[in-house]
Amino acid sequence: LHMGKTMKEDLTVVAKYINKLYPPEFNVFSIYAELYHNYFASQAKKNAESHLEDKDIYLLLSWVHNFYPKDMRKDHALAMELDKVKLGSLLPSSLSKELENKYLDSEEVTVKNSLSRCLDKEIQRWKEDKEPEKLNGHFQSELLGIFVIQSIYSGQKRAEGISKAVGEELSRRLLKELPAFLRSYRDAFEDFKEKSKKHRYYKPILIANINNCWNFR
Numbered sequence: 305l306h307m308g309k310t311m312k313e314d315l316t317v318v319a320k321y322i323n324k325l326y327p328p329e330f331n332v333f334s335i336y337a338e339l340y341h342n343y344f345a346s347q348a349k350k351n352a353e354s355h356l357e358d359k360d361i362y363l364l365l366s367w368v369h370n371f372y373p374k375d376m377r378k379d380h381a382l383a384m385e386l387d388k389v390k391l392g393s394l395l396p397s398s399l400s401k402e403l404e405n406k407y408l409d410s411e412e413v414t415v416k417n418s419l420s421r422c423l424d425k426e427i428q429r430w431k432e433d434k435e436p437e438k439l440n441g442h443f444q445s446e447l448l449g450i451f452v453i454q455s456i457y458s459g460q461k462r463a464e465g466i467s468k469a470v471g472e473e474l475s476r477r478l479l480k481e482l483p484a485f486l487r488s489y490r491d492a493f494e495d496f497k498e499k500s501k502k503h504r505y506y507k508p509i510l511i512a513n514i515n516n517c518w519n520f521r
Contacts, residue, residue, distance in 0.1 A: 307347065308367070308376055311340045316381045323385075334389045341391045344372075348394040352403055358410045361403050362466070368394045368403075369467040404470055408463070412477045415459045419485045422451050423492065430496050435505045436512035443512035448489075449519040456482060486520065 318336045326332045351364060372394050377386050393400065426448045429436075436443045456478050464471030493513055500506060 307344050308371060311344060312376050312379060312382070315340065315385075316379075319382060319385050333385045337386060337389045337391060341389075345392070345394050349396070349399065352395055352399050356403075358407070358414075361407050361410070362462070364395075365400070365403055365407060365466045365470070368400055369470075370465070404466070404473075407466070408470065408474055408477065411459055411463060411474055412481065415455055415478055416481050416485075418455045419452055419481065420488075422448060422455070423485065423489055426489075427492050427496070430500065430503075430509055433504055436508050442515055443508045444515045445512050448513075449516040452485065453519060 315333070315337060318333050322336075323333045348364065348367065351360075356364065377383065377391070395403070426445060429445075437446055438444065439446060459478060460471060460475050463474035497510065500509075503509065
């Protein structure tokens with residue numbers, strides 16, 4: 305953030321004031337821009353090649369795909385001058401791709417584990433002597449129906465925040481996880497139906513789970 309702010313503010317000063325003090329052939333703005341970019345890119349590469357936590361990978365990819373090319377380089381005071389310089393990306397494409405794959409793998413596992421924990425909690429609820437919650441007057445599992453959908457949707461939105469391509473790839477992966485989760489859910493529910501017919505709230509629990517089907521569709 306400090307480097308980005310410094311680069312943006314300093315190049316704005318160069319564009320507005322310093323550039324016009326030199327003859328055009330000196331390409332003063334280009335020299336400044338390239339030096340700042342090269343330093344910024346070297347720091348980004350150094351960070352990318354070190355051990356990064358998941359949140360750091362997300363932040364670095366956000367800089368590569370969004371903050372740097374859009375927020376900084378498309379700034380109204382800089383865009384025209386920077387378009388002439390043709391600066392590259394903050395990271396080599398191979399390194400950027402490697403980070404994207406790490407992020408996608410991690411996010412896929414996170415969502416998968418989240419869905420598994422959610423189902424475990426739901427199964428535990430079926431075993432309790434407790435009536436299911438009602439939403440809009442109907443028995444429904446807020447935990448299962450809403451939480452699962454939100455987990456997948458949130459994962460997709462986070463990935464889209466990096467880039468459209470990363471968002472599409474995560475969506476493709478998560479759409480494989482959802483059927484696997486639904487099969488586990490179905491198997492657990494069938495097991496409950498078969499073994500818990502004497503449960504005090506057997507019928508309301510059946511209704512709640514049937515009502516979940518619409519949300520999942």
